[in-house]
Amino acid sequence: MTIHWSTLILRVVGFVGIGFVYATATLDAWLGSQHRATIAERIQPWTKRNPWFAALITLGLGALINHFFFPCWFDLGPCT
Numbered sequence: 188m189t190i191h192w193s194t195l196i197l198r199v200v201g202f203v204g205i206g207f208v209y210a211t212a213t214l215d216a217w218l219g220s221q222h223r224a225t226i227a228e229r230i231q232p233w234t235k236r237n238p239w240f241a242a243l244i245t246l247g248l249g250a251l252i253n254h255f256f257f258p259c260w261f262d263l264g265p266c267t
Contacts, residue, residue, distance in 0.1 A: 234241040
């Protein structure tokens with residue numbers, strides 16, 4: 188049984204993405220249980236100092252999510 192390279196890459200990207208979310212949630216829960224500043228409490232002062240940069244990062248992440256979940260949003264041809 189062979190796996191096509193694009194399927195393998197998709198699985199690796201999915202595993203890394205879900206792993207990152209899981210690791211972030213685990214770290215956040217651990218920091219909260221230790222009565223230390225959580226990830227949101229650490230990021231919030233930075234975003235208040237750099238609102239335009241934070242907005243650009245958010246826009247970029249939103250564009251990536253849109254690209255991966257809605258690749259055929261515009262009908263520019265067949266989506267395979």
